[in-house]
Amino acid sequence: MRHLVRATLMTMILAAFGPLPLKAQERSPQPLASETNDILLQIDRATVAMFARVSPSVVQITTLVKSKTSADAQITSASGFFWDKDGHIVTNAHVLSGADGILVWLSSGQQFDASVVGSAPNFDLAVLRIKGLPAPSLPLAIGSSDDLKVGQSAYAIGSPFGLEQSLTSGVVSGLKRQLPTDKGRAITNIIQTDAAVHPGSSGGPLLDSSGRLIGINSIAYSIDEFGTSFGFAIPVETVKRIVPLLIRDGRIATPGIGIVPAKEEVAVKDGIEGVIIARVRPNTPAAEVKLRPMDASGKPGDVIIGANGQPVRNVYEFTDQLERIGVGGDVTIKIQRDGATIDVTVAIIDIDQKS
DSSP, X not given: OHHHHHHHHHHHHHHHHOSOOOOHHHHSOOOOHHHHHHHHHHHHHHHHHHHHHHGGGEEEEEEEEEOSSSSOEEEEEEEEEEOSTTOEEEEOSGGGTTOSEEEEEOTTSOEEEEEEEEEEGGGTEEEEEESSOSSOOOOOXXXXXXXXOTTSEEEEEEOGGGOSOEEEEEEEEEEEEEEEOSTTOEEEEEEEEOSOOOTTOTTOEEEOTTSOEEEEEEEEEEETTTTEEEEEEEEHHHHHHHHHHHHHHSSOOOEEOSEEEOOHHHHHHHXXXXXXXXXXXXXXXXXXXXXXXXXXXXXXXXXXXXETTEEOXXXXXXXXXXXXXXXXXXXXXXXXXXXEEXXXXXXXXXXXXXX
């Protein structure tokens, strides 16, 4: 009987007032399929337009390395991009290592000889210049890497496997990574991206959705076991600091104090966190303040545990602090010596400067 009364009451309400209102979440308007398609079409058009605008600034680089033991030569392919209207091209230093000849291919298909203006292996950056460029080059717009956010779109342009220009897309998947280079150095604030960086794309630009440079693709890391890969790019803030120096001087200074650090496995084996001094070079600031190296038996002398007011756990953190101060400045280092902790102020010099 109750069910019959309820059914009759519901019929009367519907007849008088119409259907009952839906719940709030059910009333929310749902995007039409056509609206979704319009948004995706706008994104596609913006990406296509960005590639068309930027691609003339990106070049393919072919290097020739002659063999010392035969008539054969090794040919490798990489990428780069125009930095200014004077024909300067930025790429990775590692792609030019040992090159006996360098050819640059423009997006138009034109081919030119190029020469190295300057190289900074510690930052994996190099600058080329085209010989006989008939017209001003078209430089990329320069963006910023300081305000990048994980998850924002990223685009890589290059010439993978020696093919014509390709565009890959993804997101900024990580920030503040560290990429070791040479002589105990590391590039800091490296950008991690899942935009594919294939062989031959090294040296090409990493762009934001507006086509502005945010990094230079340097290396890709693949994990075959999991079928995944990600790339690393040198942040544009580092590029903006290093490239003008390479154009002006052909090199950059390498800040140091005159020590040779012990290998990291030595510190790990001895359970030491810091930089063990293996050798002290003569006639350097480290020698002047009498820093102590390891003895003949391998027993640690001075261990650097801090620099510039910051803790130092490895050689990369130490050289990063030296880079921040720069050649000509002084660094106060905190060292452990004979069970005591002391502070020593040391001058910073260009350790690669030829006398």
